[in-house]
Amino acid sequence: GENVEQHPSTLSVQEGDSAVIKCTYSDSASNYFPWYKQELGKGPQLIIDIRSNVGEKKDQRIAVTLNKTAKHFSLHITETQPEDSAVYFCAASNMVQGAQKLVFGQGTRLTINP
Amino acid sequence: KAGVTQTPRYLIKTRGQQVTLSCSPISGHRSVSWYQQTPGQGLQFLFEYFSETQRNKGNFPGRFSGRQFSNSRSEMNVSTLELGDSALYLCASTSQLTADNEQYFGPGTRLTVT
Numbered sequence: 695g696e697n698v699e700q701h702p703s704t705l706s707v708q709e710g711d712s713a714v715i716k717c718t719y720s721d722s723a724s725n726y727f728p729w730y731k732q733e734l735g736k737g738p739q740l741i742i743d744i745r746s747n748v749g750e751k752k753d754q755r756i757a758v759t760l761n762k763t764a765k766h767f768s769l770h771i772t773e774t775q776p777e778d779s780a781v782y783f784c785a786a787s788n789m790v791q792g793a794q795k796l797v798f799g800q801g802t803r804l805t806i807n808p
Numbered sequence: 809k810a811g812v813t814q815t816p817r818y819l820i821k822t823r824g825q826q827v828t829l830s831c832s833p834i835s836g837h838r839s840v841s842w843y844q845q846t847p848g849q850g851l852q853f854l855f856e857y858f859s860e861t862q863r864n865k866g867n868f869p870g871r872f873s874g875r876q877f878s879n880s881r882s883e884m885n886v887s888t889l890e891l892g893d894s895a896l897y898l899c900a901s902t903s904q905l906t907a908d909n910e911q912y913f914g915p916g917t918r919l920t921v922t
Contacts (some may be wrong), residue, residue, distance in 0.1 A: 709900070726909050737812075737898050737913035745909075783851060789909050794841045794902050795864045796911060798851040 696721040699784050700799025708807050713774055715802045717784035720768040724786040727760060727767050728796070732781045741782075771804075779806045785807070810835065812901050814915035820920045826887040829917045833880050833901030838883040839863075841911060842874060845896040854897075857882050886919075894921045 697720040704795050707713045719727075725746040727765075730738035742765065744751045744758045760767040771778055781803050785796040811824055813832045821827050833840050841864075842854040853866040855895040857876035880901075895916050900911035 717921065728910070730913070735915075736902075737915045740910055742914060746857060785851075789911070794839055794856045794900075794909070795853050795866070796841075796843075796851075797853070800850050 696724060696786055696788070696797040698784060698797050698799045698803060700784050702802060703800065704803045704805070706805045706807060707774055709774055709776060713771045713772055713778070713804055713806075715769045715782055715804070716766060717768070717783070717786075717799050718764075718800050719786040719797075720765065721786070721788060722762075722787045723790075724764065726787045726789045727758070728785050728787075729756075729758060729769050730783045730785065732783065740784060759791075774806045776808055779804060812899060812912055814897075814899055814917050816912040816917060818918045818920075819916065820922060821889050822872075822922055823889055824893060825889050826885060827889060827919060828883055828897075829897055829919070830883045831882045831884075831901075831914060833882070834901075834903075834912055837912075838880055838899035839902040839905050840876055840880065840894035841900045841902070842882070842884050843898045843900065843913075844868070845898055845916070851898070854884065889921045891920065891921050895919060 700717045728743035732738045755772045757770040781801045784799040809892045815830045839858045841856040845851045856864040862885045871887045896916040898916045900913045
C-alpha cells in the first residue's frame with residue numbers, strides 16, 4: 695500500500711523567512727496530494743492541494759510543487775507569520791472511483807520565531 | 809455553511825467497554841471518512857462511508873465498525889475497548905457531487921481509555 699514520508703519532523707524559522715516541508719510517496723498510482731494544518735485542540739484544516747496533472751499550485755503565501763517522476767511533493771510558505779505556527783501534514787491518495795482514503799505523513803511541527 | 813461536527817468532544821471509558829462516536833458532515837456532503845490520530849502512529853484511515861455503504865476500509869481490527877444514515881450522518885463504534893484505543897478520532901466529509909476530493913475535518917472526539 696501507499697507510504698508517505700515527511701521531513702523534517704520539526705522546523706523553526708524566523709518570522710518573515712520561508713519554510714519548506716517535503717514529502718515522498720511510494721505508490722505511483724496516487725493522484726491527489728493535500729496539505730493540512732493542525733492547530734492545538736483542532737482538527738486538520740485543508741490549506742492547499744494538488745492533483746497529479748499539475749506541477750505547481752499557489753495560493754497567496756502558500757505553494758505546493760509536485761514531481762511525479764521522483765514521487766515527491768513540497769509545501770512552501772513564504773513571509774512566515776506567527777500564526778503559521780502549527781503542525782503540518784502532507785497526504786497522498788489514489789482517488790479511484792471517488793473513494794476517499796488519505797495516507798498521511800508523520801507531520802512537521804513548524805515554529806515561527808518573532 | 810456549518811462545518812463538520814463531532815460529538816461528544818471528550819470521552820473517558822474503561823477497558824472492555826464500548827463507545828459510539830457521532831459525526832455530522834457538512835450539509836450536502838455525502839462521503840464521511842474516519843481517522844484515528846495518536847502520537848505514535850499519526851493519522852490513520854479507519855473507513856469511509858458513501859450512500860450508507862462502506863466503500864473503503866483501513867487496517868483496523870473488527871472491533872472498529874461504523875455506519876452511515878440516509879442523512880449522511882455517520883457513527884463509529886469501538887467494542888471491547890483497549891488502552892491503545894486512546895486517541896483523537898476525526899471524521900472528514902467530502903462532497904462527491906463533483907470531481908472535488910477535498911476532505912474537511914471536524915474537531916475530533918478525544919477518547920481516553922483507562
